[in-house]
Amino acid sequence: MWQGFPLFPEQASSLAARVDEFYIFMWLVTAFFTVTISATMLYFAVRYRRRRADERPGEIHGSLALELTWTIIPLLIVVVMFVWATLLFFAQRRTPDDAMQVTVVGKRWMWKLQHMTGQREINELHVPVGKAVRLMLTSEDTIHSFYVPAFRMKMDAVPGRYNETWFRATKPGKYHIFCAEYCGTEHSGMIGWVYAMEPTDYQLWLAGGPAPVSLAEMGQKLFAERNCATCHTPQGAGRGPVLNGLPGSKVLLQGGEEWVADDTYLRESILRPSAKIVSGYQPVMPTFQGQLGEEDLAALIAYIKSLPAAAGDAAGRPSSNVPASK
Amino acid sequence: MPTQPITSETMPKEHYLNADYGIRSWLLTIDHKRIALLYLLSVTVAFALGGAYAVLVRLELLTPAGDFFTAENYNKMFTAHGVIMVFFFMIPAIPATLGNFLLPMMIGAKDLAFPRINLLSWYLYVVGFLVTLGALFVGGLDTGWTFYTPYSTAFANSNVVAAGVGIFISGFSSILTGFNFIVTIHKMRAPGMTWFRMPLFVWAHYATSLIQILGTPVVAVTILMVAAERLFKFGFFDPTRGGDPILFQHLFWFYSHPAVYIMILPAMGVISELVTCFSRKRVFGYDFIAMSSLAIAVLSFLVWAHHMFVSGMSVYAAMIFSALSFLVAIPSAIKVFNWTATLFRGSVSWQTPMLYAMGFIGLFLIGGLTGLFLASVGLDIHVTDTYFIVAHFHYVMVGGTIMAYLGGLHFWWPKMTGRLYPEWWARVSAVLVFVGFNTTFLPQFILGYLGMPRRYYAYPEEFQVLNVMSTAGASILGVGFLLPIFYLAWSMRYGRISSANPWPATGLEWQTPSPPPTENFPRTPVVDEEAYDYTRPPKEIALV
Amino acid sequence: MAEHTPHADAVDLGPHEHVVSPKLYVGIFAALMVLTYLTVEAAGHDFGIFNTVVALGIASTKALLVIAFFMHVRWAGKLVVLVVASGFVWLGFLILITMSDYLSRGFSLVTG
């Protein structure tokens, strides 16, 4: 139980060291001001302690110079803190492009994690060391918060939307996963482990596990089962738009609006096809709301992404669409 | 029991305590001093209850496994601790007891502007307290004092609406207190009492009242929306019905962050009084301290989303809130520097109120500066929702507000009861509180950075050592808080009789007998000199 | 606006109580009814983005008329004006800063 007396959790991610540096800087500033002001206070209290009951100390109203100094100096210190912390924040929130994606779904009192390569894990996440991992978080009921202290990383899983964060493990090992947003009775039971493994061990784990069907293959099976192929043909002769090379490209909608086919667009078009009808097509596609779970959707999207790009090349991927507003 | 202490002082024959007898004279009083004592009693009951729940929570956390209570009960315990302490002790504590008692006297008025509304405010507080206690005892509430949706609206099967109604009613009581103070300070100051001759205690309560008036209604309407969503299936915050849970957090924290300044600003007012009286010197930089109270009141409304940095709000809004949260720390720093400078070349006495004031300055420094950790977004990602946050706000609330409340209670006890408290017992309890408090909450900073999340019923083994230390500290703190209840009650009967101005301190409230007559002053006093003028012996209004 | 300057017929009675003549009240009432008609009329035309601005503009003018004349703030001194203003300014804090979060959610991190 007593492994020495740690003051920091393990530094197991690329950003952990930077967060700890900033943490130490903040403690130094706090210690400096607390000690100096308390010592000054105690020194004055002892040096000028009341010796006679009827002492009448002199009149000191205040001094503008002093007031300005202890307004401007704290202001400067605070600006330094703000700039340093915000740069750190940008690093924490800007996901590298080469990141592998894991979808994290919080469901009351367990974490369901799903790799793009098809592995599904409950309360466990196996990741290779040195590889950036993008987490797409959502929840099926209340708000949860995916928190790995060793990576200094935390992001809420909010129902009804995707939140994105990322980490890059740097040290192999087994690290805690906690739920950090109160979510009911077993809030403290909603914990698990991240296994950061050497790339070779990770490949072994990938292979070693039950012959995992990759997400795309699972998507293909679903695509066939739900006979999507009858309308969505690669050559575009069917009643539905061509899906090859669709992800990331610009789609011309009825009413002349242009929309980028990102994950949210694909997910919405499967669940609520009549939402954005591609120009030149009829709104005949049935809705799959309630029939496909989050995992099935992720599988279908993965499959669509894996389709070889047809004639047109995929346009640049602007980040997202600001809701049209009047 | 000791015999009646023989002192030269004699109690004034006619004062507000013996002006009238009987239950009706207390339950239907419109005298601001009696209403303050009614509040003192009910706020102490709330503190005892909240403290009891805290002890139960600390007991459960002695062991990593959850083996003392069931998970539901633990969740109901920490929720009850939070709700009772925040809404029924911290917010009313200083404004409703010391503020109600002293504000009219400090500005030379006979009473608050609306005495009957003052009594209504106490009744609303008691009704709200009873309704909330009913919700907490019969069935309990397990959403935490923050009521986050969609848990509180769709998944909690505890008394959310009942507790919400109780908090709504007590929120209205807080609004009425603030409303009364604003009008009294504006309209009922004695002749010669200009704004910059008012005691800093009054400035702090003016700033607090602004927040109470402009902040509380927003949480009131948010509670109504949560109740409407639970009862009538409106869909405000439920994602399955189109609502946005993060909008609840915006509306909730729009009030709840200024609410923490409702808790700390009166404490700062008390500390300004204690520091200047016990160093017997005019406060250093009076104007800056007064203005920093107003600055805090205004800036506190612009910083709320530093509670939501990881909720998925936009990156750019997080940056704006982070910058503003850093700004709000500057006025607090100005105050601490000015208090320390006041001691310079003073005549500092180490009586109990000064012990609490010095304790406040030390602990509020740690509390305030750890707030900067949370304003920095990069660090907040790691520490939010962990025990680092629990330690931060307990340093500001217990180390700050409760230390100032106890210091103020001891400082004005002779004025309220005409009796002196036993000095040595008071110093013992002050030291106990200081030691117990630090032992309880310093380990929690480390726990927080190690990653122990908040509101955890069971935790991994490696956190046990620090948790045991924290629980040990909690028991010392508990004793430290119980002592004053005994010796202060004892002093009401057997304490040495106090003169009108035992310290002696400046301020109009000390120029009238202790305990004061019902109408405070025989004649409305005229103020002709600066506040805190210790160069001349204190004046006394001759009782004609 | 049609109504004449209020000072002409203000009668000073009691503790410098400012009594306004009923004629001014009726004038303000007329203005309010005209503005109500205007609101409905304006909503009839599509000004694109400015729909909300126009609607709120007319509503604010009506509110100002009621506050200034019916509620006597016009003669009530700076303190009351400050209280009224602070109410609306805090409302602005709440709405605008919360909107800043929703408006900037779409922007991605483009910086270097």
Added chain:
Amino acid sequence: MSDAHAGPLRHHFATLQQQKESATLGMWVFIAQEIMFFGGLFGTYAIYRYLYYAAFEDASHHLDWKLGAINTGVLICSSLTMALAVHAAAVGKGKQIAAWIAATILLGSIFLGVKVVEYKEKFDHHLVPGPKFHYVPHAEAARAADPEIDRHSQIYFSLYFMMTGLHALHMIIGIPLLAWMGWRGWRGEFSALYHSPIEITGLYWHFVDIVWIFLFPLLYLIGHH
């Protein structure tokens, strides 16, 4: 409560002037607090209107703007009669106070009557949020513009009922207050020197009118063209 015969000056005030100014300032601080109370709802309205504009525009067509306009007129009229009642008190005509107050109460009741009609009509069309909520888009293009129009329109109607409900509740509190003032006026309690209770009730009533002045365009007239 207040003993009417102890003369208007309360013991803790120095002058009648101080008492009157305190009462007026107090009422205005109370109104600033009410602004923030309704402000929470207006804030929520602004956010959801930005997020779900199409659904809000379509749902707004389900409200009968003519009834809304009539109600606005009725309430502005009641503001006028209220102002005249306060004026009557200020010039000391006791009997006139009761008359103007009665007119204000009548207009207020008309307003509430129209609201009852509107609520009943929403109830019949299953537009009250909850299990029985069934939304039929006004314009067919609306469902295409916002596929989740059922959920988002339910937000609109939740806000509609919450805001107009709270506003109506404030009027239901106001009417007995007005009746009590009218009765005190009738008994000749108010004079040119002392009439702050009725003035304060007037301020409250005018505030309730201002809330409706903002509610009408924001709820009834979205995309009215």
